[in-house]
Amino acid sequence: MKTIGISKEGIKKAFQSEGVTNTARHDDKHLVALCKIYQVQQLYPGKRLHELLHPALAYINRRLDVLEANTLSNPAHEGGITLSLYSMISETFTELGQEAYFGKTLAEIEPKMVSLFMDFDAVAWQVLYQYPTLLCRRMVRSKARMQAALEGYFSRPVKDRSDAAWMILELESDMNRRDVSLPDIALFFFQLYWSINGNMKKAPFWMLSFILFRPGLVDAIRKEVQPAFSADGFSMDYLSNSCPLLHSVWDETLRVTAFAASVRFLTEDVRIGGKILRRGNRLMIPQRQLHFNPHAFGEDAASFNHKRFLEQSKLKKHSSFRPFGGGTTLCPGRRLTEKTSLAFVAMILQKFDLELEPHTQSFPIATEGNPSIGLVDVEQGSDLKVNLRIRTTVV
Numbered sequence: 001m002k003t004i005g006i007s008k009e010g011i012k013k014a015f016q017s018e019g020v021t022n023t024a025r026h027d028d029k030h031l032v033a034l035c036k037i038y039q040v041q042q043l044y045p046g047k048r049l050h051e052l053l054h055p056a057l058a059y060i061n062r063r064l065d066v067l068e069a070n071t072l073s074n075p076a077h078e079g080g081i082t083l084s085l086y087s088m089i090s091e092t093f094t095e096l097g098q099e100a101y102f103g104k105t106l107a108e109i110e111p112k113m114v115s116l117f118m119d120f121d122a123v124a125w126q127v128l129y130q131y132p133t134l135l136c137r138r139m140v141r142s143k144a145r146m147q148a149a150l151e152g153y154f155s156r157p158v159k160d161r162s163d164a165a166w167m168i169l170e171l172e173s174d175m176n177r178r179d180v181s182l183p184d185i186a187l188f189f190f191q192l193y194w195s196i197n198g199n200m201k202k203a204p205f206w207m208l209s210f211i212l213f214r215p216g217l218v219d220a221i222r223k224e225v226q227p228a229f230s231a232d233g234f235s236m237d238y239l240s241n242s243c244p245l246l247h248s249v250w251d252e253t254l255r256v257t258a259f260a261a262s263v264r265f266l267t268e269d270v271r272i273g274g275k276i277l278r279r280g281n282r283l284m285i286p287q288r289q290l291h292f293n294p295h296a297f298g299e300d301a302a303s304f305n306h307k308r309f310l311e312q313s314k315l316k317k318h319s320s321f322r323p324f325g326g327g328t329t330l331c332p333g334r335r336l337t338e339k340t341s342l343a344f345v346a347m348i349l350q351k352f353d354l355e356l357e358p359h360t361q362s363f364p365i366a367t368e369g370n371p372s373i374g375l376v377d378v379e380q381g382s383d384l385k386v387n388l389r390i391r392t393t394v395v
């Protein structure tokens with residue numbers, strides 16, 4: 001919180017539980033704990049997750065319709081349009097996350113919010129490394145504008161932004177009861193915006209990249225997902241329950257791109273593999289080491305195999321497979337991320353023929369040298385140029 005710029009007073013209030021007169025359920029919790037509780041409640045299957053997922057899927061559909069219209073309005077549309085895949089996906093998923101959580105008002109206040117975030121996020125590791133301001137002006141500028149936009153957003157009456165997700169309004173009223181200042185409220189929600197939008201875009205990009213570099217896989221997935229599209233619309237249930245190949249590609253993508261580490265504090269001595277880990281120390285469990293372990297995933301663990309989870313479905317429950325962490329801190333955003341990624345991949349393959357342009361491009365480079373929250377980042381300059389043509393053939 002200090003790194004992001006929240007004031008001393010704001011940090012004190014974030015860990016303050018007293019002074020609440022109005023909440024019966026959580027009056028013993030501080031703001032940081034409440035934020036986590038509300039995220040879990042918002043993302044748990046049921047009405048609240050549906051309130052995020054429903055507009056998110058509608059948004060993806062709309063966005064691809066716009067792309068289709070742009071392709072058609074291009075005088076040379078039979079040659080399709082060529083675009084940068086990661087840029088397009090980042091924009092789509094950031095706007096989707098912004099709208100699902102903050103409603104439409106934030107974009108009215110700052111129409112460039114999405115591109116400001118993309119600018120910020122490309123160098124966000126500078127925040128984690130606590131770079132001196134002088135060396136990261138671009139990041140600081142984008143962050144300042146986003147903070148100003150969020151200040152504008154939270155200055156508006158709640159009735160003007162009632163399309164925000166339940167958890168945003170709930171957390172805001174908890175902050176107001178603790179008398180948190182407007183700049184600190186804005187920074188607190190900036191952190192939340194970052195945690196939501198920093199991750200969602202990477203999964204569909206890596207997934208689609210792996211698919212595009214295996215041409216036979218495109219047709220196999222199209223065939224599998226075809227029944228999810230009918231005159232009645234798109235069926236997320238079909239995609240979730242009847243597409244084992246798509247799910248295998250998803251799990252394998254997470255396996256090879258997961259880059260976080262779970263951190264635990266040892267409250268007692270533990271013996272693991274002939275070693276004693278002493279109480280009082282911190283333990284880091286890096287996913288990458290677990291996911292690339294040949295004892296768990298086989299001799300080809302270092303390479304991408306889209307059939308791995310299809311052929312060995314038990315791997316999904318393997319103790320070494322932990323893309324979303326585990327235990328009490330298991331990522332609550334995993335369902336939203338999975339469903340939006342699968343829907344995006346199915347919808348874009350259904351609507352367009354995608355081809356690398358030029359064909360000679362190399363597979364995008366993972367930024368293994370920088371810290372990242374969730375999945376590994378995409379090295380700047382290694383985005384894929386892809387030609388999209390409206391599909392005329394059916395598999």
Ligand code: HEM
Nearest residue numbers: 039196199203260262324325326329331332333337374375
């Ligand atoms: C591919 C996308 C994502 C990946 C790989 C991912 C991964 C993770 C990991 C590894 C953790 C830490 C688990 C641990 O400490 O053991 C975590 C925690 C968390 N994630 Fe995600 N995440 C993703 C997307 C999201 C999204 C979209 C949201 C919100 C909408 C979200 C919300 C959270 C929250 C609130 C926590 C903290 C849970 C806690 O401490 O109780 N995640 N995530």
